[in-house]
Amino acid sequence: MISKVSISNYKSIQNLEIPLANVNVFIGENGSGKSNILEAIGMACAAQNNQLTTEDLFYRGIRVAKPALTFSSFLEKKQSKEIEISLIGKEEYKSKLFVENEEDIFSVWKNKNNNIPKDQDFYFNFLIFNLNSNVLRGFIIESQKKPLGIYGEGLDILLSTFSKEQIEEIKSYNFINWLEDFVISDNLQFAGYKLGRSLSKLYFTDKYMQKKNNLFSAENANEGALFILFYLALFISEKTPAFFAIDNIETALNPHLGRELMYAITQLAVKYNKQVLITTHNPAILDGLNLFDENQKLFIVKRKDNGQTVAEELKAKPQIKEGKYKLSELWMRGFIGGLPKDF
16 A cells, blocks of 8 residues: 655646545645646556556546646746656655657656566556546447446446355445346347447346336446446455546535445445545535544645645544534535635
């Protein structure tokens, strides 16, 4: 597990150190640099196996720009032409990234450091997941990553490999009140259960409908069910990365459901030895966190007056004279920061 990350000269990040736990949640206003933190870590993980082409980075979930825009470029500061990122776990892995042509978006990044960590796969498999409803429904295939793509690809195939015990664990959460069961099938398309445009082999049954008419495909499923199923499979499977990020975890989720999912994630991450970085704009997600648990951390990300991204850990809820509030309420009332102030 990574205990600390250090980032220098990446987009809005001039110099930043962040201590990490199993579950790390980042909040802040739009454009504060939350995704930049995830991407910098993705760059460092890609560097350890020299997978630094634009295509390699794109399929990890990194927004690719020409290198000149990837280096920090603040007023009255000389622009450095190298990005430095350190990931510290049992050992320290340092990367120093540069390109030969900073104006060419197709330039291949290079790494001056080659201290490959012993637990290479832990770093190498790092992905930034940012789910898309149409991808989960099987309409669009974008990512080349296995077993799960960064937009939701491959969920049906991964679930087909699950043991009976893993399937039962997913069902035990009861997050989807209408869900009776889900199945993976090659044959149901030909029985008229879908038009054939979706490539997903995932089907659901609704416990409130008549048995003769309660089966439907992923392309007709509620998107929240698909998102929840993906996240549970991501944490439970031994085939998915041990270290990864989720950008905008609240997408498609009711706030109450998002809170319960977050609580489940904090338990699953420890149980299955996963380490995750999560961004969100939904205050309800915070109510699934326990700041007294050393395996969970919450960071407030913001830009300083000079534009540089900083991330401050919130170690305990602030004491407010007016009464006791949930973390979601404290955020919305402006007591922990991370809100826009210019309107």
